[in-house]
Amino acid sequence: SFSADRERLDQAGSLLSGYQTAWTSGDAQALAALYASDAVREDSLCGEKQPGPEAIGAFAKSYFAWYPGAQWSLALGFGEGRGDAPKTGGLYILRVNDLAGQPCDIQVAVLFQVSEGRIAREDLFYEPESLVKCGWAR
Numbered sequence: 762s763f764s765a766d767r768e769r770l771d772q773a774g775s776l777l778s779g780y781q782t783a784w785t786s787g788d789a790q791a792l793a794a795l796y797a798s799d800a801v802r803e804d805s806l807c808g809e810k811q812p813g814p815e816a817i818g819a820f821a822k823s824y825f826a827w828y829p830g831a832q833w834s835l836a837l838g839f840g841e842g843r844g845d846a847p848k849t850g851g852l853y854i855l856r857v858n859d860l861a862g863q864p865c866d867i868q869v870a871v872l873f874q875v876s877e878g879r880i881a882r883e884d885l886f887y888e889p890e891s892l893v894k895c896g897w898a899r
């Protein structure tokens with residue numbers, strides 16, 4: 762039904778903006794609250810995989826220390842909105858400082874599988890040229 766799909770799209774939208782806010786906030790506890798108890802977060806670039814909100818929160822704490830003031834902003838949201846575990850995602854611009862301390866933008870595509878309004882699975886994909894420009898890759 763149209764209204765059910767509409768509601769799902771609204772939920773996806775609030776998840777995408779909540780994600781942006783949480784990863785910019787510096788608050789690891791608020792961030793961990795976005796994830797389901799059996800969530801898995803996988804970052805292929807860093808070879809990182811965190812199972813569950815506690816591990817994700819612990820990673821977030823380190824991340825906030827490494828990249829103080831890093832800003833996430835949603836450039837584009839997308840999703841399918843159907844099925845039991847709908848996939849949704851966003852293209853984010855991650856503003857960090859490069860090795861010389863200059864602001865630098867990394868493009869990140871984040872895919873989510875959602876369960877009961879929380880993130881059950883998260884996969885991150887980076888735009889390679891933006892990584893090179895910011896000194897995250899060669």
